[in-house]
Amino acid sequence: MNSGIRFAMWTLVGLLGALALATIALHRGEQINALWLVTAAVCIYALGYRFYSGFIAAKVLALDPQRATPAERLDNGRDFLPTNKWVVFGHHFAAIAGPGPLVGPVLAAQFGYLPGTLWILVGAVFGGCVQDFVILLFSVRRDGKSLTEMAKAEIGAIGGVVAYASVISILVILLAVCALIVVNALKQSPWGTFTIAMTIPIAFLMGLYLRRMRPGRVLETSAIGFVLVLAAIWGGQWVSQAPAIAKYFTMTAPALAIALIVYGFAASALPVWLLLAPRDYLSTFVKLGTIALLAAGIVVMHPTLHMPALTKFVDGTGPVFAGKVFPFAFITIACGAISGFHSLISSGTTPKLIRRETEIRLVGYGSMVAESMVAIMATVAACVLEPGTYFAINSPAGIAGQLPEKAASTISAWGFPVSAVGMQALARSVGEQTLFNRTGGAPAFAVGMAHIFSNSLGGQAVMALWYHFALMFEALFILTVLDAGTRVGRFMVQDALGHAWKPLGRTSWYPSVLATSGFIVAAWGYFLWQGVRDPLGGINSLWPLFGIANQLLATVALCVATTILIKTHRAKYMMVTLAPLAWLVVVTFAASWHKMFDPDPRIGFLAQARKLALGGESARLIFNNRLDAVVTGALIVMVGLILIESLRQWVGILSGKRAAQTTESPFVITGLAEERV
Amino acid sequence: MRVLRLLRAVLREIFDEAAYERFCIQERLPAGRQSYYEFLEQTKNTTKQKVRCC
Numbered sequence: 001m002n003s004g005i006r007f008a009m010w011t012l013v014g015l016l017g018a019l020a021l022a023t024i025a026l027h028r029g030e031q032i033n034a035l036w037l038v039t040a041a042v043c044i045y046a047l048g049y050r051f052y053s054g055f056i057a058a059k060v061l062a063l064d065p066q067r068a069t070p071a072e073r074l075d076n077g078r079d080f081l082p083t084n085k086w087v088v089f090g091h092h093f094a095a096i097a098g099p100g101p102l103v104g105p106v107l108a109a110q111f112g113y114l115p116g117t118l119w120i121l122v123g124a125v126f127g128g129c130v131q132d133f134v135i136l137l138f139s140v141r142r143d144g145k146s147l148t149e150m151a152k153a154e155i156g157a158i159g160g161v162v163a164y165a166s167v168i169s170i171l172v173i174l175l176a177v178c179a180l181i182v183v184n185a186l187k188q189s190p191w192g193t194f195t196i197a198m199t200i201p202i203a204f205l206m207g208l209y210l211r212r213m214r215p216g217r218v219l220e221t222s223a224i225g226f227v228l229v230l231a232a233i234w235g236g237q238w239v240s241q242a243p244a245i246a247k248y249f250t251m252t253a254p255a256l257a258i259a260l261i262v263y264g265f266a267a268s269a270l271p272v273w274l275l276l277a278p279r280d281y282l283s284t285f286v287k288l289g290t291i292a293l294l295a296a297g298i299v300v301m302h303p304t305l306h307m308p309a310l311t312k313f314v315d316g317t318g319p320v321f322a323g324k325v326f327p328f329a330f331i332t333i334a335c336g337a338i339s340g341f342h343s344l345i346s347s348g349t350t351p352k353l354i355r356r357e358t359e360i361r362l363v364g365y366g367s368m369v370a371e372s373m374v375a376i377m378a379t380v381a382a383c384v385l386e387p388g389t390y391f392a393i394n395s396p397a398g399i400a401g402q403l404p405e406k407a408a409s410t411i412s413a414w415g416f417p418v419s420a421v422g423m424q425a426l427a428r429s430v431g432e433q434t435l436f437n438r439t440g441g442a443p444a445f446a447v448g449m450a451h452i453f454s455n456s457l458g459g460q461a462v463m464a465l466w467y468h469f470a471l472m473f474e475a476l477f478i479l480t481v482l483d484a485g486t487r488v489g490r491f492m493v494q495d496a497l498g499h500a501w502k503p504l505g506r507t508s509w510y511p512s513v514l515a516t517s518g519f520i521v522a523a524w525g526y527f528l529w530q531g532v533r534d535p536l537g538g539i540n541s542l543w544p545l546f547g548i549a550n551q552l553l554a555t556v557a558l559c560v561a562t563t564i565l566i567k568t569h570r571a572k573y574m575m576v577t578l579a580p581l582a583w584l585v586v587v588t589f590a591a592s593w594h595k596m597f598d599p600d601p602r603i604g605f606l607a608q609a610r611k612l613a614l615g616g617e618s619a620r621l622i623f624n625n626r627l628d629a630v631v632t633g634a635l636i637v638m639v640g641l642i643l644i645e646s647l648r649q650w651v652g653i654l655s656g657k658r659a660a661q662t663t664e665s666p667f668v669i670t671g672l673a674e675e676r677v
Numbered sequence: 678m679r680v681l682r683l684l685r686a687v688l689r690e691i692f693d694e695a696a697y698e699r700f701c702i703q704e705r706l707p708a709g710r711q712s713y714y715e716f717l718e719q720t721k722n723t724t725k726q727k728v729r730c731c
Contacts, residue, residue: 215713
């Protein structure tokens with residue numbers, strides 16, 4: 001394509017993006033079509049990928065097609081293996097895409113569609129994509145080292161300890177909040193509970209089928225598993241209509257929490273091939289298919305967004321979670337904009353598969369663009385709902401009211417009309433007893449997704465099936481995170497304890513396996529239990545904690561990246577990582593301060609503890625709020641430590657007082673240079 | 678056609694089918710129960726520690 005046509009094409013993309021962005025940003029009091037969001041996103045991502053990632057690749061990182069990657073140099077046919085860039089892209093995307101980009105945007109939709117959308121677009125292009133890209137490259141140049149190893153080598157021992165501690169904290173809080181979302185989605189829902197319960201024997205069956213009948217045929221097994229899950233969704237309808245059976249699957253939130261804690265322990269201790277691996281395959285199969293289906297559904301149906309651009313809740317009085325749009329929108333949406341967790345994947349299996357450095361741009365930056373697009377679709381799914389319906393589903397009983405009539409009148413008084421009768425009809429149409437007080441984001445997303453799907457495929461008659469399909473899809477995602485996360489946490493604890501006493505570090509020694517599994521499950525189980533008993537619904541306190549922990553990990557990753565840029569004499573480009581780092585530090589500090597010290601009891605943990613103490617509430621609830629304040633404080637101390645250590649490195653190197661020693665592997669020329677990609 | 682082949686390759690990699698095939702070639706083993714068992718044993722540690730993002 002000649003340069004004139006290219007210039008015209010990119011100008012057109014820019015103009016279209018600007019028009020779409022202006023439409024979503026400037027329309028007030030009128031409903032807009034969801035395609036404007038999709039168009040703005042596609043154009044901005046295209047421009048970001050073509051120009052910004054191009055600049056980073058050429059100038060900041062100076063990707064070298066002649067440099068052999070560890071996949072080539074250390075090729076062992078297993079962990080290290082030069083792999084086609086599109087294959088690595090798919091592999092990386094499947095690992096980074098989880099429930100986060102679906103739940104965060106749904107919760108943040110309480111501010112209206114605009115804040116979340118802008119943060120997703122800007123955050124991804126200048127933050128999340130950059131983080132994933134640079135960490136992947138730096139890991140590739142260090143033989144696939146993990147983030148914690150890089151933090152230790154480049155920032156120092158404190159960097160390594162903080163990285164390790166932040167990974168553990170994020171895991172514990174993430175697992176608790178994920179489990180809470182499942183609990184809130186399944187409580188008093190025999191259909192949903194039955195479907196999700198069935199995924200456990202289905203995973204066992206898949207594990208046995210793979211091991212005994214068709215060894216290695218994973219795709220075929222996953223397809224069979226998927227058909228069985230569809231049958232379970234269908235069967236769930238029958239179960240929910242048979243009172244004698246439905247009673248066994250109609251569970252309260254505490255009962256579900258206990259079931260999940262027991263499940264988490266079992267999943268961590270059972271052989272991988274029996275539960276974890278087949279569930280992971282099944283979840284990936286469903287995830288890739290559903291994301292593609294959702295994208296097609298949005299384009300085909302191009303629904304109208306009923307949520308306004310901005311709601312009155314930007315002032316911090318929102319019912320879904322308390323706190324102003326700044327800083328809370330920016331920690332509520334992490335995955336989809338910038339997620340520290342991604343840096344673990346970018347420094348995990350992916351760097352060992354990269355065939356050539358120049359392909360890192362597609363894999364690192366490109367995969368995050370795709371993930372961000374998923375977050376935009378989640379925003380659409382939440383905002384196609386009538387605002388009254390959205391708030392009825394997402395408002396905890398402690399705020400909107402316990403009884404349907406009371407909740408409907410409270411929400412209507414906020415300016416978002418909804419009726420108890422209308423909500424009852426909606427609940428019936430999706431096969432639920434009630435949709436009031438279904439906090440956590442998953443049910444609202446499921447209703448939105450069912451709304452989109454049922455209007456494009458099958459009509460209202462299959463609304464309930466689509467709803468439970470969406471619920472199953474999210475719960476399957478989340479339970480996979482729960483399985484894998486508990487196990488990873490167990491390994492990290494075993495690794496640490498192994499330094500104190502060797503047998504504890506042995507992953508095959510059952511006393512250690514049971515003790516460390518119990519420790520990790522108890523840690524996230526405690527926070528889950530706290531969330532279940534929380535009168536404000538749990539999400540209000542746990543999701544911001546998760547957001548802060550996730551952004552702490554992103555801070556560690558960006559500190560490592562900035563340090564390496566300075567050490568490799570690219571300080572003039574350090575703003576590429578320093579700008580998102582500065583933003584994250586401001587957001588994390590501001591959010592943490594509010595969560596600890598805000599005088600509003602709905603926001604500040606300590607204020608809530610004081611209020612509970614004055615009201616004579618149980619000592620446990622008071623303790624929980626104080627514990628949350630301490631955890632938030634500990635996270636912020638870690639941010640401070642890593643920043644101070646990094647600053648010492650930067651100032652020392654830039655002032656010439658410290659030698660710029662980096663741990664990059666020596667240059668080796670590639671033997672693949674002449675091969676066509 | 679090329680796109681479909683690529684898509685198949687992506688799926689085979691995501692679902693570890695390609696990894697198993699490489700294992701069989703490397704170890705000169707026929708595809709079957711025994712070789713799959715050995716493959717699972719060998720990849721146990723990496724699979725166990727596979728992080729899944731939020």
